[in-house]
Amino acid sequence: MNNKVTDSLSSPIENILNKFKIFSENGFASEPNWLKTIRENSLKSFQKLGFPSQKNEEWRYTNINSITKLNFETSSNKEFLNYSKQSIYKYIISDSYYLVFVNGKYLQNLSNPPKEEGVIVNSIKDAIKLFPSEVENYFSKNIDLEANSFAALNTSLFDSGVFIKIKENVILSKPIELIYISQNQENIPQLISPRNIIVIKNNASLDFVEQFVTNNSNKNLTNIFTEIYLDENSICNYLKIQNEVDENYHIANISVSQKTSSKFFSFAFSAGSSISRNQMALKLFGENSDTNMNGLYISTAKQLIDNHTFIEHTQPNCTSREVFKGILYDNSHSVFNGKVYVHSAAQKTDSKQTNNNLLLSDNATIDTKPQLEIFADDVKCTHGGTVGGIDANALFYLKSRGISPKSAEALFALGFASAVTETIENLNLRRFVDNLVVSKLEKCHGNISLPIIAHYH
Amino acid sequence: MLQINNLHASISGKKILNGITLNVNPGEVHAIMGPNGSGKSTLAQLLAGHPAYQILEGEIKYEGNDLSELEAEKRAQAGIFLAFQYPIEIPGVSNSYFLKTGLNEIRKSRGQEPLDAFEFLKLIREKMKLVEMDESFINRPVNQGYSGGEKKRNEILQMAVLEPKLAILDETDSGLDIDALKIVAGGVNKLRNSNRSIIVVTHYQRLLNYIVPDFVHVLMNGKIVKSGGKELALELEEFGYDKIKVEVENGVSV
Numbered sequence: 001m002n003n004k005v006t007d008s009l010s011s012p013i014e015n016i017l018n019k020f021k022i023f024s025e026n027g028f029a030s031e032p033n034w035l036k037t038i039r040e041n042s043l044k045s046f047q048k049l050g051f052p053s054q055k056n057e058e059w060r061y062t063n064i065n066s067i068t069k070l071n072f073e074t075s076s077n078k079e080f081l082n083y084s085k086q087s088i089y090k091y092i093i094s095d096s097y098y099l100v101f102v103n104g105k106y107l108q109n110l111s112n113p114p115k116e117e118g119v120i121v122n123s124i125k126d127a128i129k130l131f132p133s134e135v136e137n138y139f140s141k142n143i144d145l146e147a148n149s150f151a152a153l154n155t156s157l158f159d160s161g162v163f164i165k166i167k168e169n170v171i172l173s174k175p176i177e178l179i180y181i182s183q184n185q186e187n188i189p190q191l192i193s194p195r196n197i198i199v200i201k202n203n204a205s206l207d208f209v210e211q212f213v214t215n216n217s218n219k220n221l222t223n224i225f226t227e228i229y230l231d232e233n234s235i236c237n238y239l240k241i242q243n244e245v246d247e248n249y250h251i252a253n254i255s256v257s258q259k260t261s262s263k264f265f266s267f268a269f270s271a272g273s274s275i276s277r278n279q280m281a282l283k284l285f286g287e288n289s290d291t292n293m294n295g296l297y298i299s300t301a302k303q304l305i306d307n308h309t310f311i312e313h314t315q316p317n318c319t320s321r322e323v324f325k326g327i328l329y330d331n332s333h334s335v336f337n338g339k340v341y342v343h344s345a346a347q348k349t350d351s352k353q354t355n356n357n358l359l360l361s362d363n364a365t366i367d368t369k370p371q372l373e374i375f376a377d378d379v380k381c382t383h384g385g386t387v388g389g390i391d392a393n394a395l396f397y398l399k400s401r402g403i404s405p406k407s408a409e410a411l412f413a414l415g416f417a418s419a420v421t422e423t424i425e426n427l428n429l430r431r432f433v434d435n436l437v438v439s440k441l442e443k444c445h446g447n448i449s450l451p452i453i454a455h456y457h
Numbered sequence: 458m459l460q461i462n463n464l465h466a467s468i469s470g471k472k473i474l475n476g477i478t479l480n481v482n483p484g485e486v487h488a489i490m491g492p493n494g495s496g497k498s499t500l501a502q503l504l505a506g507h508p509a510y511q512i513l514e515g516e517i518k519y520e521g522n523d524l525s526e527l528e529a530e531k532r533a534q535a536g537i538f539l540a541f542q543y544p545i546e547i548p549g550v551s552n553s554y555f556l557k558t559g560l561n562e563i564r565k566s567r568g569q570e571p572l573d574a575f576e577f578l579k580l581i582r583e584k585m586k587l588v589e590m591d592e593s594f595i596n597r598p599v600n601q602g603y604s605g606g607e608k609k610r611n612e613i614l615q616m617a618v619l620e621p622k623l624a625i626l627d628e629t630d631s632g633l634d635i636d637a638l639k640i641v642a643g644g645v646n647k648l649r650n651s652n653r654s655i656i657v658v659t660h661y662q663r664l665l666n667y668i669v670p671d672f673v674h675v676l677m678n679g680k681i682v683k684s685g686g687k688e689l690a691l692e693l694e695e696f697g698y699d700k701i702k703v704e705v706e707n708g709v710s711v
Binding site (some may be wrong): 391392393394396397398399400401402403404405407408411412414415416417418419422 | 548560619
């Protein structure tokens with residue numbers, strides 16, 4: 001019995017080792033030595049760590065057995081010709097620059113990269129060729145690859161993604177949107193490993209979107225790693241939309257480093273994939289920095305959606321705010337684990353973390369674990385979570401105005417969701433997310449029509 | 458319009474109403490007064506269909522039909538409206554969408570065409586003038602962050618938009634200063650007509666200076682112990698509920 005389990009676990013990892021061998025002889029051969037070393041070390045880490053099991057405290061509620069059994073192919077050389085402007089139109093957020101990727105492969109003819117002064121956008125591979133030392137400066141600087149097996153896996157195998165740099169004092173006029181389409185390739189599950197590095201220099205500002213979608217059913221695993229570096233006095237608004245089909249898998253590591261007086265706002269919308277994990281680790285390195293880390297997850301059917309966040313205050317006078325909300329249907333399972341860590345030097349830290357869950361099925365499960373670890377004595381830190389159904393008094397109020405119970409429940413759920421989506425400042429981005437929320441809820445509540453929320457006025 | 462016969466009701470096993478009989482005809486305004494805990498709000502919520510209350514005995518007839526089995530939304534569609542004592546906050550849902558959904562479901566149940574966004578906006582703007590509400594409330598979340606007075610005005614706005622046949626105002630005066638009270642009462646008075654019945658539930662006589670009732674009933678221990686004209690409210694104001702309590706105990710009144 002034991003042997004059998006080991007067999008089925010070891011072969012996909014061996015498969016990954018083989019992939020690495022092939023890549024290192026071809027694709028990676030021309031890369032600079034520092035990167036080769038990191039890739040090799042990362043592979044060793046991954047080999048050592050394996051896929052995380054539920055014995056690992058950080059993965060206690062998240063069972064990824066079905067991922068670890070798959071023998072993934074890596075699809076770097078495939079050409080995707082069957083995409084038209086029309087087929088991607090629905091993913092484009094109005095008034096934005098966008099770059100389209102299919103199974104990690106960049107589709108230049110469908111993309112609309114920024115052409116403004118002061119913005120550098122390159123594929124990560126081109127950036128490594130063109131300015132290797134710049135990439136090296138920002139590569140894996142704020143992550144422990146020996147402790148994070150998916151980030152290690154990404155680092156050893158990544159062959160796609162972008163390097164974006166916003167130069168000093170540049171305020172980009174439109175958001176940059178990365179659209180990642182996951183596609184079925186001959187029914188073989190693909191391992192897609194994009195690596196993004198986003199650098200925002202002093203006094204610069206960027207609105208940045210990552211959107212993950214699928215155009216057909218597949219069992220692909222997207223294992224993305226995005227690093228965001230905010231220099232002094234810079235601003236980054238980051239929106240992540242995970243709306244892939246329900247069969248596939250999504251693991252994301254996002255690491256954020258903030259310097260003095262920088263502002264970071266993120267919103268993570270998760271509604272897709274059979275298993276997904278959104279793991280954000282943010283470090284406040286400079287004084288007077290602000291962080292807002294918000295999100296909404298809607299899990300249905302047998303989905304597992306996991307949001308894992310870690311905010312680390314290392315310097316005084318920083319503020320962090322975190323609000324994650326979840327709506328759970330059917331037999332789904334959602335996990336929220338949010339840790340705020342305040343170092344002894346980080347006096348006057350002001351931190352607040354909230355996780356609210358709306359359980360709309362007796363068979364759905366939520367594991368919520370807000371955590372605070374404080375080593376400074378002069379701080380203001382709170383955290384809290386709620387789990388509940390639709391408030392009976394609210395339901396009665398809605399019904400007493402003639403609204404049917406079905407619409408009343410949907411309306412309540414929409415209100416619950418929009419109270420957090422309204423924190424997205426850019427109205428185009430907010431409207432896009434609200435549309436996704438509305439269509440998802442219309443599906444969940446069956447044959448009702450919901451409004452587009454009126455919080456734009 | 459409304460006939461209540463010997464109504465007994467309870468919540469979570471606790472009996473609150475002990476045999477209420479009340480008859481309300483179209484166009485009449487009835488005030489129901491009583492001390493705290495007398496069952497006023499229970500009666501109001503029960504008429505609107507709150508699921509927590511259980512009818513033990515007696516009946517409620519609305520336009521000749523038994524009301525007891527009807528869900529809250531069906532009652533609203535049939536023309537019953539409750540202005541809540543404590544209006545509920547619904548974060549994230551705009552006032553206008555909330556009301557538009559309600560109005561259109563009510564219209565649908567009557568075989569009328571739904572109003573589109575433009576028609577509804579015109580309607581709500583017009584009705585907002587009745588209670589002197591700022592137009593910013595159209596897009597604000599339902600009752601969230603409103604002052605006490607704004608919440609009560611919002612209730613009357615909803616009444617104005619939904620145009621009920623029977624409106625029950627549950628302590629609409631509580632928490633209002635005199636200016637807000639005048640505005641709210643003025644809104645209600647503009648909605649008075651010969652077809653619409655109104656039940657005003659209140660602890661104090663003050664509101665009845667502005668919404669002058671045709672009949673006043675005193676509720677005690679879940680029972681109407683005295684009924685009369687508007688002068689009964691003044692009597693209560695002068696002598697308090699204690700006098701009636703003594704009368705009831707001595708078997709003088711009823």
